[in-house]
Amino acid sequence: MNPNIRSNSLLAFMLWALGTTMSLFANAQGNPQMAEAMTCTEESQRLERLACFDEVFGTPFSVAVEDAIVGNQPERWRQAFAQEQRRRPGDGPLYRNTSELAGHLLTLSALGVKPPRPLLAVQCHNNITELTLMMPEAVKEERVTVDFGQGRQIWRVRDDGFVISGGRGLPAIRTVRNMAAGSEVTVASSSGVVDGLMFDLTGFRDTLKPLREACGW
Secondary structure (H helix, E strand, C coil), X not given: CCHHHHHHHHHHHHHHHHHHHHHHHHHHCCCHHHHHHHHHCCXXXXXXXXXXXXXXXXXXXXXXXXXXXXXXXXXXHHHHHHXXXXXXXXXXXEEEECCCCCCEEEEEECECCCCCCCEEEEEEEXXXXXXXXXXXXXXXXXXXXXXXCCCCEEEEEEHHHCEXXXXXXXXHHHHXXXXXXXCEEECEECCCCCCCXXXXXXXXXXXXXXXXXXXXX
């Protein structure tokens, strides 16, 4: 990404954060919810801070999947977003076996984004592992660069723009294994709707186990 764009985005975020903090200070007195929100600003970790704000203000983690379906999304997309309807505050990655519909599916919603949120998804279907980002709205690019902190990769946009695929088989497995060693990840990307997405990987490794066993790795 252009350094100037990243710098401008960082400056805008810092100004927004400053304005939010000042607003919270101004409204905290006599407002229990605002007082609780003030404690969120004390969180040193970004993911915990975002999750704290979501909990205090009751930000829904998902919306009804029917409301999000406005195009020709594939079955695996529909299954992933339907799975997210089970999400409750404090939940980590979600897993279920959808059988022939989409195989074994692990999903994790991005933090700090208004629902419907982009999803990080790992799928084992027909004994093939695939790592994807499921987007609530179609992406126009045909390819985007994605970096999870392991080096830049080129991902293909599939399924009419609703799925960004990091590849199948060994390339996907390598990325997932590296990801499972961390506690959080922030995505850097050439796509504005992907760049900056944050995922809390707490519980990712354990939740992944049945999917790994199903795909034999």
